[in-house]
Amino acid sequence: HIHDQICGAQNHHGGQIVAVEISPRAVRDLSELASLRPGLVPVLGDARQASQVAPYIRGQADWMHQDLSIADQAETFVRMAEFLRPGGNGLLSLKAASERSSDGDDASRFAKAERILKGSDLELRERIEISQLEEQHVVFHVMKAA
Numbered sequence: 700h701i702h703d704q705i706c707g708a709q710n711h712h713g714g715q716i717v718a719v720e721i722s723p724r725a726v727r728d729l730s731e732l733a734s735l736r737p738g739l740v741p742v743l744g745d746a747r748q749a750s751q752v753a754p755y756i757r758g759q760a761d762w763m764h765q766d767l768s769i770a771d772q773a774e775t776f777v778r779m780a781e782f783l784r785p786g787g788n789g790l791l792s793l794k795a796a797s798e799r800s801s802d803g804d805d806a807s808r809f810a811k812a813e814r815i816l817k818g819s820d821l822e823l824r825e826r827i828e829i830s831q832l833e834e835q836h837v838v839f840h841v842m843k844a845a
Contacts, residue, residue, distance in 0.1 A: 702736045702738065705738070709737055712738075717740045719746040721743075721745055726741050726743040740755050747775050747778075762788045763788075765789070765792065772791065772794070773791065773811070773816055777815060777821065780820075785844065790838055791812070793809065793836065794836055809826075813826060816841055824842050825839070
């Protein structure tokens with residue numbers, strides 16, 4: 700769905716989606732999909748490391764979506780937002796279960812992530828509760844300051 704919106708059929712929109720995956724098995728599947736969807740760039744790498752992502756980014760990104768199952772998701776998101784252009788949008792899909800290293804319950808983990816986002820140069824536009832669709836998840840919509 701994202702590809703169809705950003706790239707269009709045969710990439711008639713000229714978009715680019717850099718999909719970073721740490722699992723070789725998942726990258727193999729992404730590579731097969733990329734052969735059918737021009738503009739999709741599968742990358743075998745660690746999405747927490749800007750140096751592994753930077754070679755695949757054309758200029759600055761209009762938007763960024765991060766959905767990682769790791770601790771310190773908000774800190775990673777803020778660090779990787781260097782790739783966003785001023786005025787660019789970002790979506791952070793945060794999993795409370797991945798933040799088990801943080802003290803407290805799910806609500807306190809989401810609150811901590813919100814504080815991290817608000818303390819950065821990103822403007823928190825919306826906190827989207829998706830618990831009816833996916834337990835222990837919240838999506839944060841941010842915009843990079845112009």
